[in-house]
Amino acid sequence: MCVQLNNNWWQWWTTDGLPLERAYNTNTHINFKNNMGWHMGGTVGQIGKTYDDRAARGGPAVRQDLYVSPWLSINGDDRKAIVPYFNANYFESSDKRNWSWNVGPEIDSKAMGRFSSALSFNWSHNVQDNQWYGNFNDAAGRHYTFAHLDQHTTSLTARLNYTFTPNVSLQTYAQPFVSKGTYTNVRQLSATPRADNYDDRYAPYINPSVTTNPGGFNFKAFQSNVVFRWEYKPASTLFLVWNQGRQGFGGAEGTKAFQGDVRDLFVLHPANTFLVKMSYWLNR
Numbered sequence: 246m247c248v249q250l251n252n253n254w255w256q257w258w259t260t261d262g263l264p265l266e267r268a269y270n271t272n273t274h275i276n277f278k279n280n281m282g283w284h285m286g287g288t289v290g291q292i293g294k295t296y297d298d299r300a301a302r303g304g305p306a307v308r309q310d311l312y313v314s315p316w317l318s319i320n321g322d323d324r325k326a327i328v329p330y331f332n333a334n335y336f337e338s339s340d341k342r343n344w345s346w347n348v349g350p351e352i353d354s355k356a357m358g359r360f361s362s363a364l365s366f367n368w369s370h371n372v373q374d375n376q377w378y379g380n381f382n383d384a385a386g387r388h389y390t391f392a393h394l395d396q397h398t399t400s401l402t403a404r405l406n407y408t409f410t411p412n413v414s415l416q417t418y419a420q421p422f423v424s425k426g427t428y429t430n431v432r433q434l435s436a437t438p439r440a441d442n443y444d445d446r447y448a449p450y451i452n453p454s455v456t457t458n459p460g461g462f463n464f465k466a467f468q469s470n471v472v473f474r475w476e477y478k479p480a481s482t483l484f485l486v487w488n489q490g491r492q493g494f495g496g497a498e499g500t501k502a503f504q505g506d507v508r509d510l511f512v513l514h515p516a517n518t519f520l521v522k523m524s525y526w527l528n529r
Contacts, residue, residue: 249274259298263306267292280322287315291338296439302377304389307438308446312338328353330365339443342374363404371396371426375447378431381455389434390450392459396426399503412476419469423506425498428459463495467510480526488518 256267272286289311296306316334321327330351337344351365376394380387400422408414435448450456473485491513501509 246278247274247276263298264293264295265298266290266295280324282318282320284318284320285316287313289313294441300375300377300391301389301434301438302380304380304387304434305438307375307434308440310339310343310443312336312343323353326355328355339374342443343372345369345371345373359408361404361406363402365402367398367400367402369398371398374430376428378428378459379455381452383452388450388452390431390455391434391447392428392432393430394426394428396424398422398424414474416472416474417470419467421465421467421507421510423463423465423503425461425463425506427461427498431456431459460496461498463497463499463506464492465494465506465510466490466492467507478526480524482524484520484522486518486520486522488520490516490518 251272253270253272254268255270256264258264268288268290269292270286270288273284275283277283290313291309291311295309297309298306300307314334314336317332319329319331321329330349330353332349332351333347335344335346347367347369349365349367351363353361353363355361371394373394373396375391378390378392380389382388400420402420403418405417406414431450432447433450435446438446440446467490469489471487475483477483491510493510493513499506
C-alpha cells in the first residue's frame with residue numbers, strides 16, 4: 246500500500262493589493278496492493294476578508310464568505326476487464342446560501358485486446374444565491390443586479406474504440422449535455438458591497454420588468470466524433486473524421502427530465518463536419 250499526503254496554501258491579490266483569495270488545501274492518496282485507489286481531500290477558502298472584483302461585471306468588488314469544498318475519488322484496478330470509477334465533490338458557503346454537489350460514476354471496459362469503451366455520467370446541482378444577473382441603467386444610475394439561481398446539469402459521455410489491426414483503428418465519442426436553471430429574488434448591490442454581513446451587501450431592486458419574472462434557461466447540446474485512422478505506411482497516416490453537433494436554448498427551465506431534453510435534441514437540425522487529414526513521412 247502506498248500513501249501520499251500533501252498540504253497546500255495559496256493566496257492572491259490585485260495589483261492594488263485587494264485580497265481575492267486565501268485558501269488551505271489538503272489531499273490524501275492511497276493506492277492499495279490490489280491496485281485500487283482511494284483519494285480524498287478538501288479546501289477551506291476565502292479565509293479572512295477577501296473580495297471578488299469581477300462579480301459585478303465591471304462594478305465594485307463584493308465581499309466573499311468562507312467556503313468549504315471536500316472531494317472524493319475512487320478507482321478500480323485498471324488491469325481488469327471492467328474498471329469502475331467514482332468522483333464526487335461538494336461546495337458550501339455563506340451559511341449554505343451557496344452550495345453545490347457533483348457526482349460522476351464511470352465504467353471502463355476492455356475486451357480481446359482490441360475493444361475498449363468508457364461510459365460516464367455526471368450529475369450536479371448548483372444553488373447560487375448571489376449569481377450575477379445583469380447591469381441596468383436608469384435615471385438613478387447603474388444597478389448591479391444579482392439573483393438566486395437553482396441549476397441542474399446532467400451529461401452522459403460514451404467512448405468506443407476498436408483496433409482492427411495495429412495500423413487500422415476506429416474511435417467514437419458521443420456526449421449529450423443538458424444544463425437548466427431558474428432565477429428568483431433579483432436584487433441589486435447595496436451601497437456597502439464590502440459589508441461583513443451578507444444581507445447588507447444587497448438591496449431591493451424596484452423594477453417590475455426585471456423582477457416580476459426573472460426567467461431561467463434550458464441549454465442542451467450533443468457532440469459526437471467518429472475518427473477512422475489508417476497508417477498506410479510507417480509514420481504515414483490517413484484520418485477520416487465526422488463530427489456532428491446539435492444545440493438548443495430556451496428561456497425557461499422547462500419540466501422535462503433529462504431523457505426528454507435529449508429526445509428534443511435529435512429534432513434539432515445538426516451541424517455536420519467532415520475532415521480528411523493525411524500525413525506522409527519523408528524519409529531522407
